Amino acid sequence: MMENSTPSYPPTDRTQVRRRAMRGVYDKAQVHAILDEGFLCHIGFVIDGQPYVIPTAYARSGEEVYIHGAPASRVMGVAHRELDMCLTVTLMDALVVARSAFHTSINYRSVVVLGRARQLTDLEEKRKALRLFTNHLIPGRWEEAKQPTDQELKATGVLALPLDEVSAKVRTGPPIDDEEDYALPIWGGVVPVIQTFGKPVPDERVLAGLTAPNSR
Amino acid sequence: MMENSTPSYPPTDRTQVRRRAMRGVYDKAQVHAILDEGFLCHIGFVIDGQPYVIPTAYARSGEEVYIHGAPASRVMGVAHRELDMCLTVTLMDALVVARSAFHTSINYRSVVVLGRARQLTDLEEKRKALRLFTNHLIPGRWEEAKQPTDQELKATGVLALPLDEVSAKVRTGPPIDDEEDYALPIWGGVVPVIQTFGKPVPDERVLAGLTAPNSR
Numbered sequence: 001m002m003e004n005s006t007p008s009y010p011p012t013d014r015t016q017v018r019r020r021a022m023r024g025v026y027d028k029a030q031v032h033a034i035l036d037e038g039f040l041c042h043i044g045f046v047i048d049g050q051p052y053v054i055p056t057a058y059a060r061s062g063e064e065v066y067i068h069g070a071p072a073s074r075v076m077g078v079a080h081r082e083l084d085m086c087l088t089v090t091l092m093d094a095l096v097v098a099r100s101a102f103h104t105s106i107n108y109r110s111v112v113v114l115g116r117a118r119q120l121t122d123l124e125e126k127r128k129a130l131r132l133f134t135n136h137l138i139p140g141r142w143e144e145a146k147q148p149t150d151q152e153l154k155a156t157g158v159l160a161l162p163l164d165e166v167s168a169k170v171r172t173g174p175p176i177d178d179e180e181d182y183a184l185p186i187w188g189g190v191v192p193v194i195q196t197f198g199k200p201v202p203d204e205r206v207l208a209g210l211t212a213p214n215s216r
Numbered sequence: 217m218m219e220n221s222t223p224s225y226p227p228t229d230r231t232q233v234r235r236r237a238m239r240g241v242y243d244k245a246q247v248h249a250i251l252d253e254g255f256l257c258h259i260g261f262v263i264d265g266q267p268y269v270i271p272t273a274y275a276r277s278g279e280e281v282y283i284h285g286a287p288a289s290r291v292m293g294v295a296h297r298e299l300d301m302c303l304t305v306t307l308m309d310a311l312v313v314a315r316s317a318f319h320t321s322i323n324y325r326s327v328v329v330l331g332r333a334r335q336l337t338d339l340e341e342k343r344k345a346l347r348l349f350t351n352h353l354i355p356g357r358w359e360e361a362k363q364p365t366d367q368e369l370k371a372t373g374v375l376a377l378p379l380d381e382v383s384a385k386v387r388t389g390p391p392i393d394d395e396e397d398y399a400l401p402i403w404g405g406v407v408p409v410i411q412t413f414g415k416p417v418p419d420e421r422v423l424a425g426l427t428a429p430n431s432r
Contacts, residue, residue: 014266018288018289018290019285019286019288019289040306040308040322040324042258042260042269042304042306043269044258044260044267044268044269044302045267046262046265046267049262049300050230050300050302050330051260051261051262051267051300051301051302052260052302052328052330053258053259053260053269053302053303053304053328054304054326054328055304055306055324055326057322069235070235072234072235073234073235074234084265084266084267085267086260086266086267086268086269087269088258088269088270088271090256090258090271092256094414094417095353095354095413097354097357097416097429098361099361099362100361100362100364101346101347101350101357101358101361101362101363101364102346102362102364102365102368102372104349104350104353104354104357104361106256106273106353108256108271110270110271112268112269112270114266114268130317130318131317133320134317134320137311137320137322138311138313138320138407141313141317141320142317144402144403145314145315145316145317145320145402146315146316146317146318146397146400146402147317148316148317148318149318152318156318174419174420175419181362182421183423184362185423185426186360186361186362186426187360187416187418187422187426187427187428187429188418188419188421188422189416189417189418189419189422189428190416190417190419191354191413191414191416191417192413192414192415192417193411193412193413193414194411194412194413194414195409195410195411196409196410196412197311197407197408197409197410198310198407198408198409198410199408200313200403200405200406200407201310201405201406201407201408202403202404202405203390203391203404203405203406204390205398205404206403206404206405207399207401210401210402210403211403212403212405212407213313213403
């Protein structure tokens with residue numbers, strides 16, 4: 001008989017959620033679902049003791065997360081020197097409106113990945129990674145668009161960060177007010193935060209008769 | 217006669233935008249506008265050489281950005297030890313759909329603040345900061361909600377990060393394809409990314425007759 005638990009990432013001293021530990025999640029399926037829903041991450045790295053945090057697109061493939069950038073960028077230099085990085089993805093779900101201003105909060109789901117990134121060198125692996133990025137951002141776009149040349153692939157830095165040391169943190173549900181405050185004549189609840197895509201806007205050089213693809 | 221330029225943050229070696237330098241912005245008014253539009257930031261800090269990036273709410277007051285948290289949290293410990301931090305805010309505006317997959321991009325506006333945070337100790341200054349947070353997240357909510365007690369203020373850590381070493385990076389406009397690719401029968405343009413708020417959802421203990429406030 002199978003063990004009665006789903007696969008999870010073993011917490012380490014560095015990924016153990018300390019504040020509000022009940023919000024800590026290590027379940028692989030939940031971590032993957034958060035990573036697959038988002039497409040913008042924030043990468044943290046250290047240069048001369050100074051932490052930097054920069055936004056970038058990402059896509060997950062199995063137990064790795066890919067990011068890309070120019071070979072001359074700071075983050076590629078960090079990867080080249082095999083320094084520790086942190087990749088964080090945050091999805092905002094709702095504003096949590098408590099009766100007490102002190103208990104104002106946000107419903108969110110976030111994933112934190114710690115570790116060192118592998119630099120892709122094989123052109124075919126890079127091509128697969130770029131396909132993954134493109135289709136993660138705009139489903140089906142890779143197949144509609146012009147494919148990159150080998151020269152372009154060579155000029156692109158792609159990093160793979162392994163999903164080894166990983167934690168998620170999730171807040172859901174209504175506000176949690178102090179018991180006596182529920183008697184106050186003050187509204188409490190949540191206001192959903194919704195991210196949607198607007199109508200595609202063609203640029204000025206779209207050929208006559210071409211309509212926006214179905215990909216978004 | 218006034219100098220013919222608006223106030224800006226002087227770039228340092230650490231905030232000079234290196235990749236795609238034309239996207240670098242140091243103008244104070246633009247930096248403030250980005251900070252005032254967002255409400256979720258990512259904080260970077262270093263513990264034992266490992267960078268960490270965590271999401272948290274923030275609000276700007278003049279030339280400082282406030283964040284808050286439990287006194288026992290990692291980030292408060294970092295501030296207490298006067299270590300360097302990085303605060304990054306990213307607003308996503310559009311998916312940039314190029315004819316060539318290689319030129320797929322995102323229109324965004326981001327601000328990066330480097331520096332060391334000041335810990336607020338004065339209760340009245342903390343109260344003002346919490347008012348700012350609450351009303352930044354949900355305009356007008358502070359005045360509708362129950363105010364925090366002195367005990368709650370004492371139990372809240374509030375940090376102020378000065379806007380000294382600051383840069384913004386902005387990408388706007390259509391895709392930039394290679395000249396020859398504009399002749400391809402492939403659609404190009406942008407797809408707006410829109411963040412909105414849904415209908416407020418009351419919790420199960422809202423008193424009869426109370427309706428959601430106008431604050432969101």
